[in-house]
Amino acid sequence: MSRTAAEIATQPACWRRAAEAAAAFEGLPEPGERVAVTGCGTSWFMAIAYAALREAAGLGETDAFASSEFPSGRTYDRVVAITRSGTTTEVLDLLAELRGRVPTLALTADPKTPVMDAADAVAVLDWADEESVVQTRFATTALAFLRAGLGDIPGVKSVAEAAVDAELALTEPLADAVVGAEQWTFLGQGWTYGLALEAGLKMREAAGAWTESYPAMEYRHGPISITGPGRVAWVFGTLPEGLSLDVARVGGTLVARQETDPLADLIRAQRLAVTLAESRGFDPDRPRNLTRSVILS
Known part of the structure; x- marks a missing residue:
């Protein structure tokens, strides 16, 4: 591990x-x-x-x-x-x-x-x-x-409730369609937009993956053009009305766990980043071009 x-x-x-x-x-x-x-x-x-x-x-x-x-x-x-x-x-x-x-x-x-x-x-x-x-x-x-x-x-759930959800997020298998995708778009609304940004960054840092992140309601204003077969749209928190139909229409894979605390759902994205990094021969502990802290001279 x-x-x-x-x-x-x-x-x-x-x-x-x-x-x-x-x-x-x-x-x-x-x-x-x-x-x-x-x-x-x-x-x-x-x-x-x-x-x-x-x-x-x-x-x-x-x-x-x-x-x-x-x-x-x-x-x-x-x-x-x-x-x-x-x-x-x-x-x-x-x-x-x-x-x-x-x-x-x-x-x-x-x-x-x-x-x-x-x-x-x-x-x-x-x-x-x-x-x-x-x-x-x-x-x-x-x-x-x-x-x-x-x-x-x-x-919003309490932190104690989020921790319970996190325990499940650590053990549930990641779907094959998500692990095997070639591109991932992360979406969020309100506070979960920050989580969407973080999920995308984690995938890029650890695995050099092709990821993008947007406010969920902005997805239809351009970003949906990147979605298709073999590509994932991952929503943190509330799923906007009609978005699942839009993703299905273009052949994408939708991930939306509305019953799970979004911070716990971020754990799944972290696990995905590690899994993908290892499958590509990368070391998730030592990502390319990064150090623990940026200290400028």
Whole structure:
């Protein structure tokens, strides 16, 4: 078993611990605050998901930005930064710029890194750290931590319920039509759009796969042209009305598990990425051209 696959398998336990940690943590955004969430790569996609969840919970306006694209001229009550390594240059530069201007919270996996001094408050999720370059459990655990801090969200399961779904997602066989496809399009709405972006990235990182990601309702506005026999349209969360018929009409394979928590469904995409990488002779633990952290000189 690859290191990545082993780390993927620990996610249900990580999420449960994250929910417990969030309940005892002081420093999460307060109801009514105007919040920005930031990160790079996978962390940015988790930021997108959390921002949508927080607004769905009615707790306040929440934006998400890649750290390199953060609009420093805007006013926020709090900024939340996600950085597994605690060393990512763009995140540290942004936190330095915001120092003394706006309260900041960082989520990290490594307490022995510069982010500990760069942010006003830090949540250390070191039990979810990874040896693999490719992020899986830290990203989802960071989102589970932030999600648990939101309380009840209309139409969204609790983190505890998501962990139960995750256990099933770890054991169910992946469909042959999905494993054997040549192209995958991932779709989501609201907070699950961030998960769709992450699923596509995971497949590209680990396996060099041809993947695309879009808001689900944008699928008909062009992206459906890529779908056909031997190609997959994978929807996280709610399936838009009529979309299954559209996918069937063009001969594509539809994946839509509306009964499963979307974060648990992301585990299936992670498993698919590892399976595909190994079938192509790639090492999912050491993807091409990537390092654990981007540190710019």
